[in-house]
Amino acid sequence: MNKKKSISTIMLVLTAIIWGSSFVAQSKGMDYIGPFTFNAVRNIIGGLVLIPFIYFFEKIYMNKVDKENEELKSNKKLIIGGVFCGLALFLGSTFQQFGIMCTTAGKSGFITALYIVIVPILGIFIKKKIPFKVFISVVIAMCGFYLLCINEGFSINKGDLLTLVCAVFFSVHILVIDYFSPQVDGVKLSCIQFFVCGIISLICMFIFENPTISNILSAWLPILYAGVLSCGVAYTMQIIAQKNTEPVIASLILSLESVFAVIAGWIFLHQSLSPKEMCGCILVFIAIIITQIPERKKIIKNI
Template sequence: MKPKNAVMLLLTSLIWGTAFVAQSVGMDFLEPFTFNGVRSFIGGVTLLPCIWLLEKMNGKPEVDGTRKDLIQGGIACGLLLFAASSLQQMGIQYTTAGKAGFITAFYIVFVPVLGIFLKKAAGWKVWMSVFLALIGLYFLCIKEGFSIGKGDIMIFACALVFAVHILVIDYYSPKVDGVKMSCIQFFVCGIASLPFMFLTETPQIGNILDARMPILYAGVMSCGVAYTLQILGQKHANPAIASLLLSMESCFSVLSGWIILGETLSAREGIGCVLMFVAIILAQLPDKREKLKNGQA
């Protein structure tokens, strides 16, 4: 992998990790559906000039799919993103930014496990990853009396939906322009948030303006900039190494929660974080068969 590609992917994970802080701070002013709705619309608008710039630099990408595939993929991804981000935003009210980041990263283990149902074989490393991650999740979330915080449950469900979201992207991305599909998904996510925002919450312009910094960071940086960096960074990159670099998001979420919000993790929670991160890394390492298939030594 070229150094510039690695830098772009690390910047992506840094932006996504620190976005947990923005989400946590944003909840001081806005309710979940309002935050996600506004954030998603900002993300979609941010990607519009990115699409124009990429086409100006590289021309229109060659894709095998049709316009119908692009729209179907964008809508499917947008609805899944709405479900996952809503669960995440509601859950983050009841847990720390660091824990939310680590539990959300559980999707990296879920993806290969769900792939079994799509007739994709899983090796021993996948099952070892699941085992380690479950132990890590126990240390991270199970408190005295074997209770689990409701925020942790919501974030866990969010990770599962994100795993499905990734598999849908994996299906459509070879067929369509990924940046355009992402732009559509953000607008769909924003539109899906509107009825819940107006029926269950009390959105006010003043509160949105008060939350302008975290919501702009989450919308512009996390949605628009980070996604574009991911697309550019993964070009001609080994997918296993790219995934490993992107999984650093969980570390950055803990570090940013500690530095910016003053959050702390107990020794027990720290052990859980380490075990989950080891599981995430192990799940992304290619096995010997994949190396041989790719012509590697």
């Protein structure tokens, strides 16, 4: 694995950690405000946080690491990419919020994790070559998520179906990022997607919910954590890291958020891990390791 891919892998793991721990903040925030309000405020904050850093990333990161892609940048592509990413992000996060209100957290985690299967399936339709080891990893990861998340009989209800739709849109979000991120400034793309998602959520907030300033202020800490870290930092790392990572492998690494969500719940909400859940975590980590093993042809080529 070369240096760029190693750094990208670390960034994706950090992204998964932040996303996983943000489930705690998200859970606390929903005690005060509705899903549209939470998504609106957190995404707008995420976009605002990135504005001061756009100049920094453009000068320090882009010029030194991705200078070869400078000529590919285009304001038109940036805006189009930001709109599509923001739309996919809005649909995925919205269906997830409403889905979890109608199903158990365990089922929601398992069904949301299906995007690690949906990504390679969608990738086939856009002629993406999928290594066989990735399919093996997907099977192992799904077994791990089953052990980690499912604690009762599996059945399909309204919440399960909404969460399944959420997984589809998160898969689309990963593939859209994979298409646009090598062609445009990743930080600007991330900033635009947050404002697009935030504005759409804001419109829905005023139509379907009755938010108050006092309720929003009561949830200031969860909102700031989700807005600054989960949105501003994590999604930007995802976009930058995916420039040097295959979307299927990226989806597998990012799916670790469910593992870290369990760990965060254990630490902050005092939820214990059963032996079955521990086995699920181990299987998921094994799946990630398999995806990082270099192919034999590449090893011979590098010798």
